[in-house]
Amino acid sequence: MEKIIRIESKTLVLPLDDVDTDQIIPARFLTTTTRDGIGNALFADWRYDANGEPNADFVLNGPDVAGCEVLVAGRNFGCGSSREHAPWALVDFGIRAVVSTAIADIFRNNSLKNGLVPVIVDADTHQYLLDNPGITVIVDVKQRTLSLPDGRTATFPIDGFSRHCIMNGIDQLGFLRQQEAAIADFETNRPWTP
């Protein structure tokens, strides 16, 4: 997993609320057994028309998409299914941070394990970002801040452990495996067994 400390990027803006994971990657693409090329399926049904041609008015098909790493979306981004294919597709496409006022729980958890920073900001900052697509912002994971071009800064919540893992590109499995003694002890001493 790539280390992320600071992202400076123009924003892509998807001004819709409750964007669900079936939109981020429709279920018919989930028959894959790998993560290879999964970014091609990102927002497939909004990105392409019935003939497979790009929809010119969809944000991911705009002229300035190359190099954009920050996606600003409406409230409750990533609701719906637990498919980790959703953050995989976003990351494979090149997105490294998603900004909203609320991000669904399971999607948020999955994002933090894949180098996709969930950035939850206040309503005013969010509205400003929605109203001004394409501005350059700085997401600073170390400082837990999102900075606007005019110098205004919003803080976002990320717990210390997740921040550490994102900043160092650490897979949390390694940490869990270090708990082996405690896990074995728990299994031996719990009052009942499942």
Added chain:
Amino acid sequence: MSGKSLFEKVWDEHIVVPETDDAPAVLYIDLHLIHEVTTPQAFALLKDQQLSVRRPDLTLATMDHSTPTVPVTTLKDLEVVAEAPAAAQIRAMIDNCEHFGIELYGFGSEYRGIVHVIGPELGATQPGKTIVCGDSHTSTHGAFGALAFGIGSTEAAHVLVTQCLLQRKPKIMAVTIDGALQTGVSAKDVILALIGQIGVEGGVGHVIEYLGNPLAGLNMEQRMTICNMTIEGGARAGMMAPDAITLEYLAGRPQAPAGADWDAAVERWRKLPSDPDARFDREVSLDASRLEPMITFGTNPGMVIPVTQPVPTDTGDPSFRKALDYMQVEAGKPILGKAIDIVFIGSCTNSRMTDLRQAAEMIKGHKVADSVRMLVVPGSQSIKAEAEAEGLDEIFISAGAEWRESGCSMCLGMNGDVVGRGQLAVSTSNRNFEGRQGVGARTVLASPATAVASAISGTIADPRELNRH
């Protein structure tokens, strides 16, 4: 010091390492449910790092999501009935389970079925357990007083390797349901109404505990319907305290405790209900006595109305307008009476015997409208067998419906069962997202009763009207 809630009791009992400001809690998982779609990448991680599955005995595996609902008598048939990627995924599941020593309820197993149907059926789902699965509808199992929630594939790998997860303690929301349900109103209508009330974002960051007298009048299958769709209100888990109905359901099931173990388990389970002075971070109440059959009109489960009511007026909100455009419905106009193409009865929400018996009873002596394709898909092979023993399959087939093998089927359009582009489906499943049931498919979520009434009339219909004829 206040008492503990059901959630806190289960949470506290599974803490291997407590959470701190610097690190999340290490939470022990009692039951890991796995299926073919969200595990291949997890198993690949284990193979890459040459790791083994710590507790295959606490891992329950089946095939449901991409698995076709037409009969597969031998594995040689698989490529005939399933598209190549789905067939490859199913074969990967079989190979992975064999490689890692996990028992798979696969083709040929009388217990195969939707993962959230077979866990309870087998008695593997029990009060006080922690249960996870790479599927958001894992919330279903909370109906037994388990803490059950969906996880991603990376987390599935964590559980396979360590039987634990890193978790921050969520907040708790109490939802108190009051009043008796009217005739024609079901558990599905209750949960749809609740999601309409709190919104699809309402439960984010929370586990919901359901309280209130009407729960005592619901059987386990109806309770599962409510907990199943709790995730659609944004809450990862829904929980209900175990009671006599829970015990009656579990007694004698293959993986339920027996003999002295059963007595000890019951003793333990009796202590699970929330203490009278338990504290909740948020409290919500729902008056069930006023509810009507509910239907969705938009593209998320929170966009829901009583079947007799018009679609809400246009607020000018772009997400609202996009949803109405997609659904081809008009603000301020009813959708009752709108012509439909498909009726789907099935999914982890509504595919159990209670649902099938009710649907069969209603459709008996009627015909599915000529313009409608109706699919009835039992939640498991056990349910299929039980329904067939009661003759329900013949009732559905003679009414003009299709009767299938178990699986997720048309709920999510990845196994061959799809709603066509532009077609309108009345579905007992859980998500009406754009394209959920197939590219360009339009979905109206409803109870089995509303689905049957609609199948007969060929339009979105009020099930209470059918009863009057």
